[in-house]
Amino acid sequence: MRLILLGPPGAGKGTQSARFMQKYGIPQLSTGDMLRAAVSAATPIGLKAKAIMDAGGLVSDDIVVGIVADRIRESDATRGFILDGFPRTVNQAQALDAMLAEQHMDLDSVIELKVDEAALLDRIASRVQEMVAAGKPVRADDNPDAFKTRLDAYRTLTAPVSAYYEKKGRLRTIDGMAPADTVTEMIDEVLSHCVKA
Template identity: 45%
Template structure:
């Protein structure tokens, strides 16, 4: 099963990716992991990527797609793979298509911006242990302090409301056009496109996705 997982930050992609990789015995392939591995191994693409990153520039689509092609040829991808964080743009999606990389299903997790802001900006973290709370869904026993140590909880920079809204803006501008791209491919019978309401219990969402993909 070759899957692309789409959705805004905070929609729960990480949780669903864990379920799908386990269910179908496939690896989760993320842009960051691929770049780190290629740089560490000193591959030709890795060295190119390192030079670009060291110069403070964005890694080109050609390098990203090259890394994807290299990665999916490995043995652990014989049952398929789950792409996470790639493609991000229409040119990347087109390049994947042009490279002959077939995608069985595209799963889009849908969640309204305001719900995402509420979900992410309400998170509180105990830095030393990594324990995470939520002021609405999973509050600490005493407001603002860790249940175990009594130490103060903090809001991570990534969870600040303005940061969340900025990330959502980038998602809508860059990644949302992929929805139309893959819906069009689905209409041509070249992949399955699945829209999922992410404003539900994670187990319900996971069950629905797996059931549909296995149908």
């Protein structure tokens, strides 16, 4: 199962990815997590990405594409993977198609979680409160200004990615404002038509 989850920041991609990762026994490949790991390890790419991420910006395509290309070659991704937060641009989507073709792979589905942007601010505020209550660090890019920058970037850069996959007949849209369990059921329904015997 090779799946892309699209949707703006706070749409619930991480929550849904975690559920299907467990169900199918495949890794969730979050470019955000991979970049944060590089930041935490203070690698050269991590240090470069940190300043951009702290400002709510997006790292360059070459950094992200390189990280993803390396990751999908790892042994735990041979049965499939869920891409969360990638591709963010049509260029990245085209690079992903080329990478997969080189490895004789194809995508099973591209699912977009459609949400009300105004409601996303409430979701982010709740996520920050939960992190603080749990004693966990709050992501620098979860402050309101950085979030607005991320949302604007999503609208500008990633909306064309949806159109790109729609033209290929791959895009399926799910109501991301439904309760999380309902969203899971709707995604499950889409994926049930993709699972190979």
